[in-house]
Amino acid sequence: MPALLFGDYNNQLGAIRVQIIKFAVQTRDSNTDKQNKNYYYMASFEVIGGKKLSGSIQPQGAKNEALQIISAVLLTNQEVRIENIPDILDVNLLIELLSDMQVQVNRIDRHTCIFKADQIQTDYLNSPAFREKGSKLRGSVMLAGPMLARYKKAYIAKPGGDKIGRRGVDTHILGFQKLGAEFVYNPQTSCLEFTTSGLKGCYMMLDEPSVTGTANVLMAAVLAEGETQIYNAACEPYIQQLCRMLNSMGARITGIGSNLLTVQGVKELSGTTHTMLPDMIEIGSFIGLAAMTSSELTIKNAGIEHLGVIPDKFRKLGIQMEFKGDDIYIPQQDHYEIATYMDGGILTIYDNPWPGFTPDLISIVLVTAIQAKGSVLIHQKMFESRLFFTDKLIDMGAQIILCDPHRATVIGLDRKHPLRGITMTSPDIRAGQALLIAALSAEGKSTIQNIEQIDRGYQQIDQRLIQLGADIRRIDNQK
Numbered sequence: 001m002p003a004l005l006f007g008d009y010n011n012q013l014g015a016i017r018v019q020i021i022k023f024a025v026q027t028r029d030s031n032t033d034k035q036n037k038n039y040y041y042m043a044s045f046e047v048i049g050g051k052k053l054s055g056s057i058q059p060q061g062a063k064n065e066a067l068q069i070i071s072a073v074l075l076t077n078q079e080v081r082i083e084n085i086p087d088i089l090d091v092n093l094l095i096e097l098l099s100d101m102q103v104q105v106n107r108i109d110r111h112t113c114i115f116k117a118d119q120i121q122t123d124y125l126n127s128p129a130f131r132e133k134g135s136k137l138r139g140s141v142m143l144a145g146p147m148l149a150r151y152k153k154a155y156i157a158k159p160g161g162d163k164i165g166r167r168g169v170d171t172h173i174l175g176f177q178k179l180g181a182e183f184v185y186n187p188q189t190s191c192l193e194f195t196t197s198g199l200k201g202c203y204m205m206l207d208e209p210s211v212t213g214t215a216n217v218l219m220a221a222v223l224a225e226g227e228t229q230i231y232n233a234a235c236e237p238y239i240q241q242l243c244r245m246l247n248s249m250g251a252r253i254t255g256i257g258s259n260l261l262t263v264q265g266v267k268e269l270s271g272t273t274h275t276m277l278p279d280m281i282e283i284g285s286f287i288g289l290a291a292m293t294s295s296e297l298t299i300k301n302a303g304i305e306h307l308g309v310i311p312d313k314f315r316k317l318g319i320q321m322e323f324k325g326d327d328i329y330i331p332q333q334d335h336y337e338i339a340t341y342m343d344g345g346i347l348t349i350y351d352n353p354w355p356g357f358t359p360d361l362i363s364i365v366l367v368t369a370i371q372a373k374g375s376v377l378i379h380q381k382m383f384e385s386r387l388f389f390t391d392k393l394i395d396m397g398a399q400i401i402l403c404d405p406h407r408a409t410v411i412g413l414d415r416k417h418p419l420r421g422i423t424m425t426s427p428d429i430r431a432g433q434a435l436l437i438a439a440l441s442a443e444g445k446s447t448i449q450n451i452e453q454i455d456r457g458y459q460q461i462d463q464r465l466i467q468l469g470a471d472i473r474r475i476d477n478q479k
Ligand SMILES: CC(=O)N[C@H]1[C@@H](OP(=O)(O)OP(=O)(O)OC[C@H]2O[C@@H](n3ccc(=O)[nH]c3=O)[C@H](O)[C@@H]2O)O[C@H](CO)[C@@H](O)[C@@H]1O
Pocket: 064, 067, 138, 139, 165, 166, 167, 168, 208, 209, 210, 211, 212, 213, 353, 358, 359, 360, 381, 382, 383, 384
């Protein structure tokens, strides 16, 4: 955690502060080592690009909703049935973590599970096994809120996830403290250990509308004594879905969809059945894919009412699309022209907390602009290092100027020439998908290494692309 967390604490915390900084450095170093160590042994995609695709594709269940919803099963000792679970690495890892801590996991089918957290092993979260597995995904951080609420103790180990910036957990810690939890940093385990004699509701204003931070604090608050108001809360569809699921379990949350959540704490929660929304990040990715490969695609059951500004952002790139019921039909289009502002100024597409444009589609919009007519400034405000993959696109022949870590200008080629296939490595989930879209549109063969990053967030994307006519092969490099 950065020093600013303890900026205004007295120096008795000095020792903790030094150790927390070690925690942050260790997180960064250990993850980098891990990535490099496995680098040469990870699977890769071989893609022969330049083919038009066609057909229909069904988005998976939403990754970032699933990570919240599955964490929430810890809040009750009754059965929770969850449907439309995406079969992706991060979600399967989280389900494994629950199973490791003795949550009963009954997998009905590939996308449906019944969970029952009636006799769990709470100390598992303080074990080397949990720290190792939990460090592979960001979502594991959200086990802390339910554990604190139900068992009065919780641990935050080094969370994993995309290496796209600081990825701090300050909002989570400050929210738990507000609810009456105390924490110490354990240098032996490099973990933050939280305890409470009982959480008490309060008013809090989050330091930033963190998505996992809001989810974590909300899940702690639903069993706290009294009323909690969470202002400056994130309100992504994932959070709205979590609120609806918790209310169906007997929680009392109002303000759903706003940045002010009010929670009346209850003694216990019952079981429920919850169905995940389709993944809005997949849907945006498929719109970009259709445009870049000049393909005619239909995105089935897209949950259009929950997509916010996403369709319009892609329309601003000149992409035509038609809503047919809850499907999105994208006609084949060789050319698409980037809009300008009313005064003719060059368009900027930037990310913001919801209902703004999600940062998880900035990489996809960037790659989609490559073959458009016109120019666009892409501004990734929320993460510090999510645009560094643009060098690979430039190697492929894209006209991109990386202005600084947060901004890149794309000068569209308007199909003057196709991209050329190269060998590249996927640095994170969305950059990986962007590189895959570029490879599918490029002339010739591309190889994308480290595709575990893509598998973290996209369900068997190679199989689904083959169904649309793509020439893609998964090569297992494990030696
Ligand atoms: C598992 C999961 O759910 N991951 C998502 C979650 O990550 P996560 O919850 O970790 O991301 P946060 O919402 O906490 O913040 C993401 C980044 O944005 C910054 N920030 C946040 C709010 C703000 O008003 N201004 C600002 O700059 C934060 O400092 C941080 O650097 O939300 C992110 C933002 O939608 C998504 O990219 C991640 O896919």
